[in-house]
Each structure stands twice: as structure tokens, then as C-alpha cells.
Amino acid sequence: MTCGSEFAPHLRSRGFRVTTQRLAVLHVLRHSTKRLSPGQVWQQACLSLPGLTETTVYRTLDFLVENGLAWRIPLDKGHLVYEIAGPRHHHLICRNCGDEMQVDHSLVSRMYAKLEAASGYQLSGDHMTLFGLCPECQKSKRLKGVT
Amino acid sequence: MTCGSEFAPHLRSRGFRVTTQRLAVLHVLRHSTKRLSPGQVWQQACLSLPGLTETTVYRTLDFLVENGLAWRIPLDKGHLVYEIAGPRHHHLICRNCGDEMQVDHSLVSRMYAKLEAASGYQLSGDHMTLFGLCPECQKSKRLKGVT
DNA sequence: ACGCTTATTGTAAGAAGTTGCAATAAGACA
DNA sequence: TGTCTTATTGCAACTTCTTACAATAAGCGT
Numbered sequence: 612m613t614c615g616s617e618f619a620p621h622l623r624s625r626g627f628r629v630t631t632q633r634l635a636v637l638h639v640l641r642h643s644t645k646r647l648s649p650g651q652v653w654q655q656a657c658l659s660l661p662g663l664t665e666t667t668v669y670r671t672l673d674f675l676v677e678n679g680l681a682w683r684i685p686l687d688k689g690h691l692v693y694e695i696a697g698p699r700h701h702h703l704i705c706r707n708c709g710d711e712m713q714v715d716h717s718l719v720s721r722m723y724a725k726l727e728a729a730s731g732y733q734l735s736g737d738h739m740t741l742f743g744l745c746p747e748c749q750k751s752k753r754l755k756g757v758t
Numbered sequence: 759m760t761c762g763s764e765f766a767p768h769l770r771s772r773g774f775r776v777t778t779q780r781l782a783v784l785h786v787l788r789h790s791t792k793r794l795s796p797g798q799v800w801q802q803a804c805l806s807l808p809g810l811t812e813t814t815v816y817r818t819l820d821f822l823v824e825n826g827l828a829w830r831i832p833l834d835k836g837h838l839v840y841e842i843a844g845p846r847h848h849h850l851i852c853r854n855c856g857d858e859m860q861v862d863h864s865l866v867s868r869m870y871a872k873l874e875a876a877s878g879y880q881l882s883g884d885h886m887t888l889f890g891l892c893p894e895c896q897k898s899k900r901l902k903g904v905t
Numbered sequence: 906a907c908g909c910t911t912a913t914t915g916t917a918a919g920a921a922g923t924t925g926c927a928a929t930a931a932g933a934c935a
Numbered sequence: 936t937g938t939c940t941t942a943t944t945g946c947a948a949c950t951t952c953t954t955a956c957a958a959t960a961a962g963c964g965t
Contacts, residue, residue: 628912628961650951664915669952673835674913685832688820689922690951703879712877722869726888730859732850734890741873743881775931775942797921811945816922821943836952837921 614638618680625678635660636671637695640681646692682738701738705745712745761785765827772825782807783818784842787828793839829885848885852892859892 614637619629635656640647647655653668672693675681684692684702699716723734761784766776782803787794794802800815819840822828831839831849846863870881 623962626912630913630961632914662915665951666916666953667914670913683836685836689830689832689836689838691836703873703877703881705879706882712879714873714877718872718876719869722866725865726850726861727890729865730850730861731893732852732859732890733896734850734888735853737889739886739888741881741886742884743874743879746878749880770932773942777931777943779944795921809945812921813923813946814944817943 614641617641621680622678627674627678631660632656632663632667633671633674635663636668637675637680640675640693640695643694646684646694648690648692652693684738684740686740687742699736699738702740703745704740704742705748706742707744707748710745710747761788764788768827769825774821774825778807779803779810779814780818780821782810783815784822784827787822787840787842790841793831793841795837795839799840831885831887833887834889846883846885849887850892851887851889852895853889854891854895857892857894 615629615634618634618637622629622633636652638659639652639655643655649665649669649672652672653663653665656668657663672681672683676683676693680696681693682696684694686692687704687706700713701716701719703712703714704710719739726732727734762776762781765781765784769776769780783799785806786799786802790802796812796816796819799819800810800812803815804810819828819830823830823840827843828840829843831841833839834851834853847860848863848866850859850861851857866886873879874881
């Protein structure tokens, strides 16, 4: 598990323990091309660590998010998916076909600044997910006369 | 229930039925000063409509959101709260003390336009919730040396 | 390497949210 | 008003997520 050396110092230095469970979850996130639900993480992590509990996966995901190693992204109806933390970006999701598109943080950074100035809040570096219709679905919806 | 006359035409004209359950839920949202979880909506709606099911409340809230009569807002860990639809605004929430602040849509409308131009997506008029530290908590955190 | 401390895990029970299907009642028409 | 159609509800089983507490094992000091 090559991820260990990568993350272990970061965790240990803060007084947290590096457990096989955490490494297994981290490994799954680290090598997934797409965002995963807790259930999916659990299934995949079980492959390398049989006996791993769903409860632990939930707790571990929370833990990773709280320590900046993973991102938690709420989907349309509040269902959560997780991805390994990386260069900051956001997602647009098509309500119709489910297509997902990454957008760079630079496109929204001015808005963050504006909000911070207006509110006095210090915003945390969250991932943002916005919903809409992708170009493809806009066309087909228009053809069908759907709103 | 004064809300009936307000919403009934909007629903009926689209072929939906105006049921006592929907009116009860709508009434609760309409007269609440704060956003409510499904459980809270259920408790309050039961007061005026005993026997109302939690299942129905969940379904009704989804229905109202889908028809633009209510907004669904995901909190920190994906828990959902609902509020009656109204003039468009967004929320900043303090991770530390839970304080909530409304911000006008005008502050983020340029970002929406920028994203739409860059992506080709047609974004839906969603409520946005961002997290951070309120001015008060920034001060106290700094005193305590917390990050 | 061995034992100690306590963060972390597993277990089990519970809360929250979802789904399929039969029963109910809203709205339309006579 | 009474009857018909079917959208909507309630019920019950189910999945997903959360919590309390005792058992385990990570990391420290010897």
C-alpha cells in the first residue's frame, strides 16, 4: 500500500493513529477515477481489508474530510460522495443525464472574495457542486418542449 | 389554512392534486422563520393533521422542491433542511457556532454567468450554502490559537 | 521486544430516509 | 350529487446512516 508513506506523517504529526482501516479507505479514494459513495468505498476497501465495517468507513470518511485529506460532496438530494483531496476545483452536474464537469476554482474565486468582503466571514476551501442542464440536454429538452 | 388559495392554482394548473397533506406541509414551511428538517416538518404538520406519515412528508418535500415551491438546503454533513421558496438568496454558515447569514443573489450572479459562459451549462436557480467562520468565531479562534 | 495508555474499531441497537404495493380520496364529467 | 379515473397516501419492509460502549491495537517509553 504505497499510500501509507504518503499520508502517515501528515496524520501522525497531528497525534492521530495510522490504522490499516484508514489506509485501506485512503487507498480506495486515492485510486478511484470517480467520486464514491460510502457504500462503494466500503465494498472496494473490503477487497483489501476483509472484515472492515461500514461503520468504520463512515467514521473514517468523516475523519479524512475533517483533516483535509478527502472532500465530501453532497449530490442532488443530499447523498454524499467522496473524493481524495487535490487541486481545488468544483463540479457542475447535469440534472437530466448526470453528466459531470469540472471547473477550475479560478472561475469562482472572485465571488468568494466578494462574499468574504461583504459578510466578514472567512470561507473555508470547500468544494462546490452546482446543478443545471448540460449543453446536450438543453438541446433535447428544447426539442421535446420540456421546461 | 390561508395557504391553500395561495398555492392551489399553481399546483392544479399543472395537473397535480391539492391534498390536505400538501397543504399541511406547505403551511408549516410558510409560517416558519427558520429552515426545518423533515422530522421537524413532520412534527409540526402533525399538529394540524394528525396521522400524517413521515413517508408522506419526505415525498411531499421532494415534490415541493421539484415544483419550485420550496428549497432544499444541504447542511454540513448532507443533512437536508427545507424552506419555503422566496426571493433568491444564499446562506453562509459558521462551522464553529452555527450562525447563519443570508446573502443576496446579486453577489454571486456574476459567477453564475461566468460559469455558464465557460461551461455551456444552463445552471438552475439553486440555493447555495457555503461554510466558513463568522467574524466572531474568527476572533475567538485566533485567541485560542486554533486553526 | 514488552507493557501501558488511550485513540480507534467492531458490535449491536437505533434513527433517518427510501421503496413497492394496495387502499384512499382529489378532480373531472355526467 | 354520484361515479369514475388515477394521483397520492399509508403501510410495512428495507436500506442507509448514527451512536454507545466494550474490545482491540497504534504508538510511546522502557
